[in-house]
Amino acid sequence: GEDVEQSLFLSVREGDSSVINCTYTDSSSTYLYWYKQEPGAGLQLLTYIFSNMDMKQDQRLTVLLNKKDKHLSLRIADTQTGDSAIYFCAEKGNQGGKLIFGQGTELSVKP
Amino acid sequence: NAGVTQTPKFRILKIGQSMTLQCTQDMNHNYMYWYRQDPGMGLKLIYYSVGAGITDKGEVPNGYNVSRSTTEDFPLRLELAAPSQTSVYFCASSDLATTDTQYFGPGTRLTVL
Numbered sequence: 001g002e003d004v005e006q007s008l009f010l011s012v013r014e015g016d017s018s019v020i021n022c023t024y025t026d027s028s029s030t031y032l033y034w035y036k037q038e039p040g041a042g043l044q045l046l047t048y049i050f051s052n053m054d055m056k057q058d059q060r061l062t063v064l065l066n067k068k069d070k071h072l073s074l075r076i077a078d079t080q081t082g083d084s085a086i087y088f089c090a091e092k093g094n095q096g097g098k099l100i101f102g103q104g105t106e107l108s109v110k111p
Numbered sequence: 112n113a114g115v116t117q118t119p120k121f122r123i124l125k126i127g128q129s130m131t132l133q134c135t136q137d138m139n140h141n142y143m144y145w146y147r148q149d150p151g152m153g154l155k156l157i158y159y160s161v162g163a164g165i166t167d168k169g170e171v172p173n174g175y176n177v178s179r180s181t182t183e184d185f186p187l188r189l190e191l192a193a194p195s196q197t198s199v200y201f202c203a204s205s206d207l208a209t210t211d212t213q214y215f216g217p218g219t220r221l222t223v224l
Contacts, residue, residue, distance in 0.1 A: 008151070031211060042115075042201055042215035043154075088153060092211060098144070098169070099213055101153035 006089055006102035013110050018076040020105045022089030025070060029091040032065065033099065034074045037086045046074070046087075076107075084109045112137050115216035117202050123222045124192040132187040132219050134202030142205045143185040144169075144213065145177065147198040154201065160185055192223045 003025045012018045024032070030051050035043040049056045049063045049072070056063045062075040076083055086104040118133045136143065141162045146154040156169030160179040174196055176188045185204075189196060199220050203213040 004153070033212070035215075042217045043203075043213075044215070045212050048212060098156060098159060099154075103151070103153045 004089055004091055004100050004102040006087075006105045008103060009106050009108070011108045011110065012079050014079060014081055016079055018074075018079045018083070018107055018109075020074045020076075020087050020089075020107065022072040022074075022102055023070055024072065024089070024091045024100075026091055026100070027067070027070065031092045032063075032072050033090040033092075034061075034063065035088040035090060035101075037088065037104070039085075043088060079107075079109050081109045081111060083107060114138065115202055115204055115214050117200075117216035117219050119219060120217070121220050123224060124189075125224060126192060126194065128192050129188070129190050130192070130221075132189075132200055132202075132221075134185045134187070134216060135183050136185075136202075136204040136214070137183065138204060138206070138214065139182060140204035140206045140214075141182070142211075143179065144203045144205075145175070145185070145187045146201045146203065147171065147196075148201060148218075149198050157187065157200075189221075194223050197221060197223045 005023045033048045034046040036046050037043050060077045064073045086106050088104045089102040090099040115136045144159045145157040148154050155171045158177040160166045166177050199218045201218045202216040205211050205213040
């Protein structure tokens with residue numbers, strides 16, 4: 001079945017780069033997404049990548065997609081304390097618009 | 112645009128009580144979804160709808176019901192609340208004509224005692 005896996009925690013120092021990793025199982029996924037959830041809030045779309053792309057850059061965010069290994073990563077350059085949040089990877093399932101979410105990676109940024 | 116709105120923000124229920132979680136979107140999206148998020152877990156899909164009058168079960172539908180009489184509204188009903196339904200509930204909507212990005216509401220935190 002469809003499954004998305006992420007590591008649960010990541011801690012970095014302010015100013016460093018953060019890399020959050022995700023693996024997925026559905027090779028027919030057309031889009032893969034990164035969402036951010038701040039405490040007590042809903043999920044906010046950060047970025048997405050189409051499955052025929054290897055990389056997408058958007059300001060401080062870089063998404064890398066390795067389709068062969070079914071591996072997705074999100075790099076945040078110059079990480080700030082405001083980036084502290086839970087980051088969810090999601091793939092578009094094969095039924096309508098359903099998304100399959102990972103468990104989320106809690107990013108902690110220390111000053 | 113307000114986007115996706117949910118009410119109430121918080122609710123405490125006793126075991127066996129019923130309630131309806133409201134969700135409204137003003138983006139004219141065809142697809143709408145209900146998820147639950149348990150602590151330390153990702154989101155699990157409860158029900159979804161591909162348009163007015165059409166609903167389908169997700170991964171964890173037991174104990175819930177939905178209806179979709181209009182494009183804008185997608186209420187989630189709990190008939191006999193149980194402690195296992197203590198969770199944060201998120202509603203989302205999307206438009207398959209674009210990148211199918213799902214837009215989320217702020218969530219409803221439900222506690223069943």
